[in-house]
Amino acid sequence: MKLDGSCHCGAVTFSLNSTHPYPYNYCFCSICRKTQGGGGFAINLGGDANSLKVEGEENISVYQAKLEGEDGLSPARRHFCKSCGSALWVYDPRWPELLHPFASAIDSELPAAPERTYLMVGSKKAWVPLEPGPNDKVFEKYPDESIADWHRRLGVEK
Numbered sequence: 302m303k304l305d306g307s308c309h310c311g312a313v314t315f316s317l318n319s320t321h322p323y324p325y326n327y328c329f330c331s332i333c334r335k336t337q338g339g340g341g342f343a344i345n346l347g348g349d350a351n352s353l354k355v356e357g358e359e360n361i362s363v364y365q366a367k368l369e370g371e372d373g374l375s376p377a378r379r380h381f382c383k384s385c386g387s388a389l390w391v392y393d394p395r396w397p398e399l400l401h402p403f404a405s406a407i408d409s410e411l412p413a414a415p416e417r418t419y420l421m422v423g424s425k426k427a428w429v430p431l432e433p434g435p436n437d438k439v440f441e442k443y444p445d446e447s448i449a450d451w452h453r454r455l456g457v458e459k
């Protein structure tokens with residue numbers, strides 16, 4: 302399906318194609334918490350990097366996270382609006398065909414996920430509640446299936 306997205310102030314709008322648009326993957330890592338704000342999490346979708354179209358590209362900044370306990374920066378490039386701060390997408394040159402828009406930036410109606418994955422909960426703050434449903438999966442760090450694998454297992458590729 303085609304996804305349309307934008308930042309809060311409207312300086313950046315974008316679109317891309319996605320076969321993996323279910324927002325099921327709640328990431329509680331410190332990068333998502335601090336850059337997305339508040340106690341919670343960020344949710345990435347899977348999209349086709351080659352289909353990305355952007356208006357207002359000059360308003361985008363890129364953050365490569367400092368990695369805890371390691372030298373250097375994460376290769377993943379977190380794109381955000383430098384005027385309002387909205388997180389837009391993550392692009393990682395190790396997987397150049399993929400682009401991961403933040404569900405929070407998508408204006409299209411996303412399908413509701415039938416089950417959820419909570420990841421990096423080892424980095425979750427104690428005051429953030431976590432109440433997984435019976436089919437939800439919880440991981441201290443990274444989950445054992447990719448965004449594409451999750452969509453395939455549940456037969457919900459678009």
Ligand SMILES: [Zn+2]
Nearest residue numbers: 308310382385
């Ligand atoms: Zn903006």
Ligand SMILES: [Zn+2]
Nearest residue numbers: 328329330333
């Ligand atoms: Zn994260």
